[in-house]
Amino acid sequence: MQLQFTPEERAFRDEVRTFLRENLPEHIRDQVIRAPSYVSKEDVRLWHKILYEKGWIAPAWPKEYGGTGWTATQRHIWGEEYQAAHAPRLSPFGLTMVGPVIYTYGTEEQKRQHLPPILSGDIFWCQGYSEPGSGSDLASLKTRAVREGDEYVVNGQKIWTSHAHHADWIFALVRTDPGARKKQEGISFLLIDMKTPGLEVRPIISIDGSHYLNEVFFTDVRVPVENRIGEENKGWTYAKFLLGHERTGIAGVGQSKAKVERLKRIAEIEQAGLRPLAEDPDFRSRLSAVEAKLTALDYTLLRMLSKEEAGQGPGAEVSMLKINGTEIEQALNEMLVEALGYYGMPYELESLRADTNVDPVVPRHGVGLMTEHLLRRAASIYGGTNEIQRNIIAKGVLGL
Ligand SMILES: Cc1cc2nc3c(=O)[nH]c(=O)nc-3n(C[C@H](O)[C@H](O)[C@H](O)COP(=O)(O)OP(=O)(O)OC[C@H]3O[C@@H](n4cnc5c(N)ncnc54)[C@H](O)[C@@H]3O)c2cc1C
Incomplete structure (x- = not known):
């Protein structure tokens, strides 16, 4: 090894x-x-x-x-x-998600049309998987596509669609056979131009105050049949393949290491006349515990890479990276906010742009930390919640 x-x-x-x-x-x-x-x-x-x-x-x-x-x-x-x-x-939706689906399962025409602009950054994509009531239980999705000649007519709703308001295209899971024996068997995978009439994007403002989430509504949206990936009703196969790609790089070790360094720097600073947090034994012991977990995660990742180099796929262990990576990052975000003391509270959205002339109340070293903390609370939810990852480990690794 x-x-x-x-x-x-x-x-x-x-x-x-x-x-x-x-x-x-x-x-x-x-x-x-x-x-x-x-x-x-x-x-x-x-x-x-x-x-x-x-x-x-x-x-x-x-x-x-x-x-x-x-x-x-x-x-x-x-x-x-x-x-x-x-x-x-x-943006991961073209590069790490639909791109690999297209070069693996797409037609020559789909590859010719979609791969070059994904690589060059001329076309941005978004992911139309989740629906109200169909997140973890994704296969229960209800957005319907009915075939009429060489088109599908799509009706329904997607939710939590990140960056749909910036996207040029959406890849969407739709139900093409509501009578299928198993719910996974009646789903197809469509590539849809966001400019198609009947497609509407509405914003959702998230807890950190920013707009990156959306609802996407489909009302009689006409999609050429040639925009379907692979076979009709086999969309679940391509959808699962894509989810495997979504979780690569999910451990975020580099990012968490940078956060540890930032946390140490902030903890050295005296806050409003109080002793620096770095002198508090409780804080130091919590920081050491997170750092030890991060080192363990780093080694777990290297072990998996070593296996991958030897030709063995990582399989369900990827879920361990997601759980531990997000838990460590969220613990660090909380400690960063805590280290700011009173200055952890203000949102100050107007000061978050690097080119702003707004002078923030929060000291320079702390600007954006509260927003990052709130924003990244979602990391244990998207890409398959951590509870669902635990189910995957229970089945795939422990054989339960
Ligand atoms: C910031 C953000 C960005 C997102 N971006 C996108 C996007 O671009 N495109 C897209 O399609 N979706 C996106 N999503 C949606 C995301 O994939 C879903 O939120 C996620 O799959 C969970 O689904 P849900 O929200 O319906 O929660 P639910 O599935 O209703 O889950 C609610 C709670 O129940 C738990 N739970 C559910 N089932 C089980 C079970 N079997 N065992 C144990 N616990 C269970 C969950 O872990 C969770 O804690 C995004 C979500 C967020 C928060």
Whole structure:
């Protein structure tokens, strides 16, 4: 089992670090440090295009479709350095979700139409899976698609659709056979242009005060049959394949390591005449416990990569990464807010843009932490809740 990087891997890490240091625009980096969810669509696209030009936009894709040909360990190094450099989260819906579905199951025409603009960042996607009442129990979804000649007529509703208001296309699960023996067997996977008449996006404002979630309504939306992925009523197969891709990189070790460092710096500062938190033995012991868990997660991840390099798929263990990664991150976010003391409270949404001229009440080192704490509460919910991940482990690893 390989738990340390080889000299070649360390050289690769240096190359990645240098590239990120020299090419990530400073104003985007500043915005990520202040409030990552406030990076504008224009800046996400600008950074996307820088990576595209370099040929590093889709490390996990096969080389023939525009991937880098990196090993699993190189991809891991890239992910860690990326987070540590405060590079912005790219839109995952094209690159990590529907892209792999299209190159694996799509027709030649679908590949020709959709893969190049996903890679270049010219077309953004969103994910139309969840519905009111169909989240964890996704296969119970009700949005209906009825075939009329060479079109489907779609009626129904999706919810929690991240960035639908920015997206050009949506990939949606729809019910094409309500009479199927098993609910998973009557579902199809459609690619839908967001400009199609009858499709309406309504905002949901989340607890952190920002707008990235939406409801999407379909009223007699006409979708060409050639926009279906694979076979009719076999959409569940492609949907599950996509969910496997959604969870890659979910551990967020690099990001949590950066948070530990930030937390230590803040804890050293005297707050409003009080002793620095770093002198409090209870705080120090809690921080050590989280750091120990983070180190264990890092090693678990390296062990899995080692297995993957040896040709064994990670399987249900990916769920362990999701549970532990999100729990650690949420614990760190809470401690960061706590370390700010009284200054943990104010929202100050107007101060979250790096180019603002609003002088925040919160000291510079603490701006955006409360918003990040609230925003990332959702990390244990989306991508399959942590309870559902525990069910997967119970079945797939423990055999219960
Ligand atoms: C910030 C955010 C972004 C999202 N973005 C998208 C998106 O872009 N596209 C999209 O399609 N969806 C998106 N979602 C939806 C997300 O996938 C669902 O919220 C998630 O699958 C949970 O479904 P639910 O909200 O219906 O909760 P429910 O499934 O109703 O769950 C409620 C609670 O019950 C628990 N529970 C449910 N079933 C079980 C069980 N069998 N065993 C044990 N516990 C159980 C859950 O863990 C949870 O705690 C997003 C959600 C959030 C919060």
